Structures are given as C-alpha cells and as structure tokens.
Amino acid sequence: MIHSSLKAQKEPVSVFETSRHTLTNSKYIYMSMMLGIINPLYSIRSCTNRSGFLWIKKGVAALILVFTLSTHGSAGNPDRQGEAGAGELLLIPWAKSAGMNNIATSMIRGIESMRLNVAGLSGIQGTDVALGHTRYLQGTDININALGVGQRVGKNSVLALSLVAMDFGEIDITTVDQPEGIGATYSPNFFNLGVGYAYTYENKISVGFALRLISQSISDLSAMGVALDAGVQYVNGPQDNFKFGVSIRNIGTPMRFGGEGLATRSDNPTGSPTYELTYDQRAASFELPSLLNIGLSYDFYMQTIHRLSLVGNFTSHSFSRDEVGAGMEYSYRDLLYVRGGYKVQVGNTATGSSAQSVYEGLSVGMGIYMPLGREVEKKLGIDYAYRTTHPWNGTHNLTLTLRL
Numbered sequence: 491m492i493h494s495s496l497k498a499q500k501e502p503v504s505v506f507e508t509s510r511h512t513l514t515n516s517k518y519i520y521m522s523m524m525l526g527i528i529n530p531l532y533s534i535r536s537c538t539n540r541s542g543f544l545w546i547k548k549g550v551a552a553l554i555l556v557f558t559l560s561t562h563g564s565a566g567n568p569d570r571q572g573e574a575g576a577g578e579l580l581l582i583p584w585a586k587s588a589g590m591n592n593i594a595t596s597m598i599r600g601i602e603s604m605r606l607n608v609a610g611l612s613g614i615q616g617t618d619v620a621l622g623h624t625r626y627l628q629g630t631d632i633n634i635n636a637l638g639v640g641q642r643v644g645k646n647s648v649l650a651l652s653l654v655a656m657d658f659g660e661i662d663i664t665t666v667d668q669p670e671g672i673g674a675t676y677s678p679n680f681f682n683l684g685v686g687y688a689y690t691y692e693n694k695i696s697v698g699f700a701l702r703l704i705s706q707s708i709s710d711l712s713a714m715g716v717a718l719d720a721g722v723q724y725v726n727g728p729q730d731n732f733k734f735g736v737s738i739r740n741i742g743t744p745m746r747f748g749g750e751g752l753a754t755r756s757d758n759p760t761g762s763p764t765y766e767l768t769y770d771q772r773a774a775s776f777e778l779p780s781l782l783n784i785g786l787s788y789d790f791y792m793q794t795i796h797r798l799s800l801v802g803n804f805t806s807h808s809f810s811r812d813e814v815g816a817g818m819e820y821s822y823r824d825l826l827y828v829r830g831g832y833k834v835q836v837g838n839t840a841t842g843s844s845a846q847s848v849y850e851g852l853s854v855g856m857g858i859y860m861p862l863g864r865e866v867e868k869k870l871g872i873d874y875a876y877r878t879t880h881p882w883n884g885t886h887n888l889t890l891t892l893r894l
Contacts (some may be wrong), residue, residue: 574809575776576704576715578680579740582653583622583636585873585887589855591831593803593815595785597733598725600891601638602684606650607737607783608698611648611688611723614640615867617894618650626656627848628883633657636889646690650700655681679707686719696723704745704778711751717742717778731789740783744775782806797821801831811835813848827857829875846880853877854885862894871892 535611582588584602595607601620603610622636658678662671682705688698700719706712716889721737752771758764785803792798798820805813817831831853835846855875862868875887 506741522636530886555866570809572775574779575779576706578656579682579704579717580779581626581634582887583634584620584625585622585855585875585889586857588877588887589829589853589873589875590801590819591815591816591833591849591853593785593817593831593833594787595783595803596733596787596800597799597801601640601650601652604638604650604684604700607721607723607735608686608700608719609688609696609723609735609737611640611650611686611698612690612696614642614648617641619892620889622887622889625886627879627885630882631659648688650686652684652686653681658770676708679705681705694725697721705815708751711747711749713745713747715743715745715778729789729791733787735785740778740780742778746775747773780808795823811837825859829855848879849877850880851878867893
C-alpha cells in the first residue's frame, strides 16, 4: 500500500503511461461485465418460467464468454507488480471469507459479500449486523476493524453499508538529523466506506453493485478515490446445489496524494537577494488494484442436516499474477461450520521468479451460530479464521454476526 504510492511519486512518467493502459483495460472489462449482466436479466423478465429457465442457462454461458473475452490478452500483469495503490482494498476484514482464502465468489452470502461478490447481499433475509477484527500479519502490530449493516428492502432487494479502517498504531517521526526519532508520533488513517445494493431475479440470479469511497491520509498529506464493484450469482439444482459467481472489483478513479507534506522550502536560486521560496511538488497518480473473480461451487447434502460444499475460484489481477484456489465448507444444521481453502499464484514474476506471495497457501476457519428464540433465521454467530503468510506469523480474523 504505502510502497506502491511512494513508487508512483518516484516514477511519474512510467506510471502515467501504464495508468492510461490500465484504465482502458478496466473500462473494457467493466463494460463487458455490465453487458453480460444486463442482457440475460432483461430476457428473464420478459419470459415465462419454462423459457425463462432456458434464458438463464444462456445468460450463464454468456457470462463465461464475457469473462474469457474481457481477460484475453490482459490476464495477470506480473510486470506491473507494485504499481497500484490502495492495496487495503484487497485485504479481507471478515472471518468467513478469510477461512476459505477469499475464494467463495459463487457462494458467499450476507454482509461479508461486500468485499468479494456484492451479489451475495441477496442472502440477507432481514437485518444483518457484523463486526470484524483482524490481526494483520501477526508481528507487524497492524489491525483491521470492520462494521457492516445490511437490510432487506421489499421482496427482492437488499441495501448494505460497510466501513473498514486500518489501525497502524503510533509510528515514530524521524528526520535526517534525528533518525532515532524527534519524540513525536503519527498514525496514518486508511479507511473506506461502501454502499451496496443487490437484487434477485426469479430466485435464480442475483446481481449487485457497490460504490466505495477510499481515503488515505496523515496529518499533512492525503488522497481520496472512488471505486465500483459489481457481481452476479446464479444458482440451480434440486436444492440450489450448483452455484456460479462472477465479480469485478475496484474499478474507479486514479488517486493522487496532495497536501502541505509535498511542499519544500529552498533558498533563492539566484542568490541575491537572499530569501526562501516554497516549492509545491506534484505526486503522480496511481491506479486502484482492479481484479476479476469467477467461481463455481457444489453442495452435497447428507440426511438434510449435513452439507459439504466444494469450491473453486480463479482471480485475474491487473497488477500482479493471477490466482487459482480451491476449498470446502462443512455445515451441521447451519449451526456449526468448518472451512478451509488453498490458493496459489500462476505464472512467474516479471523477473522470471515463481516466489510465493504473502497469502499463497492454506487457510482454515470455523463458525458457531446460536438461534435467538424459536425463529430459526434469527441467530448470533461468531467466526474465526487463520491464514498462513510468507513471511510473518499469519493473519487472524474474528467476526461477530447478528441476524434479525
């Protein structure tokens, strides 16, 4: 996050040139995605149940085609690793998603879907409130806190609000003359506020959109941006066993740092008369870390009280190597959950290396939900997840969820 922004300031020319290319790719992917969503939905609304089902299958096939076309020639960009900013948009503040290494694009439901596939908001039946806390990269003293609220509006619509903030703790202020510190501290403020909406068509296809405000700042320097997420989920089968999902994330405006922190003072270059001038330096803009997810899952039911879901996912990044992941979730009576996932990056870095990324590898998690009264839908739940990291000592996620 911080390193990429500094790189953007040091290399304004190269970043500007590549930013235009990325923005073009992002717009192309976004337009293709929107066409893939809208066309089958209009067809569904205008068809009878039987013919509508045929159009649903055609719509899903169209989405797969759109994904193939939109990522052709631009899937994975390891040579641009580190050029994007706002890397906090890629972090996972929720335990349920983290337990499966954020690969549940097709089956994620509830308020957590705001960070993976916003179409999953359609799983909220009444009111959902979630609080999340993450100990990010154990040993760095960095924490992530999250709050999410979702509310069903009418029969088919859901509105949601989410706030995610990072806590870096107190950092010593150092100077060239006092590298051990001047006795004062500062703390960066990184947060994003998102508003999401999801709608369900014919109980088979859900679509969702989210708009997110991004802010990064210290006392004398700040940057702001806006990002758009969109997603689709499709279910089919006798018990809605088969699930398919596509989501596109972090498509938005370039960000640029500005403020008094970029101003410097220097002597009059002519030397006479003697006085100081203030120079305002302009930082180069940087792109958001846009990505595209596509996922499949299938549920196996045993005696109606046991469910085992197998999940597969592919992620195409605009500023790093692509990722492939697989995982599972076991549920007992929708009260006890056990999860696991494994994710790897495909291809090599720009230097030809196949070194592991920070989160490449295993993740595990579990959840316990308790009914509130006689109504089965009303529950209080707690989820925990652990993800291995390279290096550091892993990341811990804890989420408290209230369903009313």
